[in-house]
Amino acid sequence: GQQLNQSPQSMFIQEGEDVSMNCTSSSIFNTWLWYKQDPGEGPVLLIALYKAGELTSNGRLTAQFGITRKDSFLNISASIPSDVGIYFCAGRRPGGSEKLVFGKGTKLTVNP
Amino acid sequence: SAVISQKPSRDICQRGTSLTIQCQVDSQVTMMFWYRQQPGQSLTLIATANQGSEATYESGFVIDKFPISRPNLTFSTLTVSNMSPEDSSIYLCSVGDQPQHFGDGTRLSIL
Numbered sequence: 169g170q171q172l173n174q175s176p177q178s179m180f181i182q183e184g185e186d187v188s189m190n191c192t193s194s195s196i197f198n199t200w201l202w203y204k205q206d207p208g209e210g211p212v213l214l215i216a217l218y219k220a221g222e223l224t225s226n227g228r229l230t231a232q233f234g235i236t237r238k239d240s241f242l243n244i245s246a247s248i249p250s251d252v253g254i255y256f257c258a259g260r261r262p263g264g265s266e267k268l269v270f271g272k273g274t275k276l277t278v279n280p
Numbered sequence: 281s282a283v284i285s286q287k288p289s290r291d292i293c294q295r296g297t298s299l300t301i302q303c304q305v306d307s308q309v310t311m312m313f314w315y316r317q318q319p320g321q322s323l324t325l326i327a328t329a330n331q332g333s334e335a336t337y338e339s340g341f342v343i344d345k346f347p348i349s350r351p352n353l354t355f356s357t358l359t360v361s362n363m364s365p366e367d368s369s370i371y372l373c374s375v376g377d378q379p380q381h382f383g384d385g386t387r388l389s390i391l
Contacts, residue, residue: 171322199378199379201379201380203382208384208387209384209385210284210372210382210383210384210385211323211372211382212382213281213379213380213381216378216379218378256322256323258323258380260378266311266313266328266378266380267313267325267328267338268313268325268380270322270323270324271322272321272322273322
């Protein structure tokens with residue numbers, strides 16, 4: 169099935185640095201979600217976006233729903249070691265279905 | 281958000297056998313979904329578990345291989361049938377209309 173184009177695939181950063189990752193699609197979505205998955209656990213919802221142009225923050229995390237409805241980004245400011253994990257974007261297409269399409273994930277490593 | 285419990289959390293099975301995974305939610309939910317996450321990969325939707333009717337399967341997944349039950353609004357099961365090493369994955373249930381929340385998954389290894 170269709171997957172979202174998520175980049176970068178992996179990132180290695182120093183503690184304190186800011187991080188940015190994004191997802192793009194050739195088709196429009198009416199919901200964008202960002203999840204984080206730690207080893208041995210299921211994905212945990214970080215931010216949900218429901219309107220084009222919406223900019224939402226959750227602590228040090230900020231995400232935006234692209235104005236074209238075909239993309240979204242997630243920023244993490246002042247990274248800390250516990251930010252390590254895999255970040256997934258997910259989108260829900262218009263049409264009433266609740267099904268989600270997932271990106272391939274961004275693996276984040278934070279060096280203390 | 282709802283508390284989602286999956287059992288078992290992990291298992292090691294022999295090829296050719298079947299395993300049933302349970303997903304229990306602490307509140308009634310309309311939508312329940314089952315996903316597969318192959319090693320190092322993203323999540324792929326297997327099916328939507330419909331309460332009181334047959335599950336809706338995605339392309340590439342069939343009922344004979346992944347039978348699903350949804351007897352009520354708080355519980356669902358996924359069976360992985362006639363397992364082979366290629367079925368070694370994490371199987372996750374999720375719940376919710378908007379947004380979806382996930383259980384911790386079942387880590388399945390087939391020898």
